[in-house]
Amino acid sequence: MKDQNMLLDTLIESEELLNGFTHEEIGDDHLYTGLDTPMKPDAFTISNQVKKERIAELFAQIMDVMGLDLDDDSLKGTPQRVAKMYIDEIFSGLDPLNKPKVALFDNKYQYNQMLVEKDITFYSNCEHHFVPIIGKAHVAYISSGKVIGLSKLNRIVQYFAKRPQVQERLTNQIANELQTALNTRDVAVIIDAKHLCVSSRGIKDNTSATVTSFYGGVFNSPEKIAELQNYINH
Numbered sequence: 001m002k003d004q005n006m007l008l009d010t011l012i013e014s015e016e017l018l019n020g021f022t023h024e025e026i027g028d029d030h031l032y033t034g035l036d037t038p039m040k041p042d043a044f045t046i047s048n049q050v051k052k053e054r055i056a057e058l059f060a061q062i063m064d065v066m067g068l069d070l071d072d073d074s075l076k077g078t079p080q081r082v083a084k085m086y087i088d089e090i091f092s093g094l095d096p097l098n099k100p101k102v103a104l105f106d107n108k109y110q111y112n113q114m115l116v117e118k119d120i121t122f123y124s125n126c127e128h129h130f131v132p133i134i135g136k137a138h139v140a141y142i143s144s145g146k147v148i149g150l151s152k153l154n155r156i157v158q159y160f161a162k163r164p165q166v167q168e169r170l171t172n173q174i175a176n177e178l179q180t181a182l183n184t185r186d187v188a189v190i191i192d193a194k195h196l197c198v199s200s201r202g203i204k205d206n207t208s209a210t211v212t213s214f215y216g217g218v219f220n221s222p223e224k225i226a227e228l229q230n231y232i233n234h
């Protein structure tokens with residue numbers, strides 16, 4: 001037991017400091033380390049089928065360690081269900097093959113004001129606790145000559161939401177993708193979300209919500225932000 005504690009101390013001491021804090025000290029305070037989802041270079045060398053098989057095996061082990069009876073009819077299929085859900089549904093946005101293909105159209109109506117797609121409901125998952133983040137995204141852009149199908153704005157939000165996420169990164173990934181797809185800096189993204197790791201556990205705050213925003217190009221002015229807020233609150 002003493003040896004184990006010493007080993008743990010050594011691990012904590014040698015742990016890389018993040019902004020001067022250890023993982024222990026950061027605890028529940030969420031931390032955002034960059035625009036790209038941290039992925040291993042070999043993330044896609046094994047097939048989705050193999051990933052599902054391995055996740056099912058490992059999830060069965062977690063359930064077993066917790067003392068759950070995997071022979072029970074109700075629990076028997078859970079490891080396979082979780083594995084399928086992870087790969088095909090709630091974390092399908094990790095796979096670049098699932099990225100929505102964006103077709104652009106000529107801006108025939110010469111509409112050159114802001115276009116706002118508001119109240120896009122999304123479900124994501126916090127990468128620090130693997131419990132849901134539920135929220136609404138509002139996205140806006142000003143055409144640089146091309147326009148995008150409205151449903152694609154929604155699909156881009158859903159694609160990046162279907163990853164283990166932190167809200168700041170989700171906001172910036174959507175904005176970055178829209179700027180690239182639409183070939184303009186003039187993009188805004190606002191996300192208003194509830195984190196179940198805050199409401200259902202930890203500090204157990206049921207009423208707070210987290211708002212993050214990205215204002216690119218001409219959106220980065222008090223007048224444009226006020227105009228956008230006006231559309232969203234209407």
Ligand SMILES: [Zn+2]
Nearest residue numbers: 126128129197
């Ligand atoms: Zn969390």
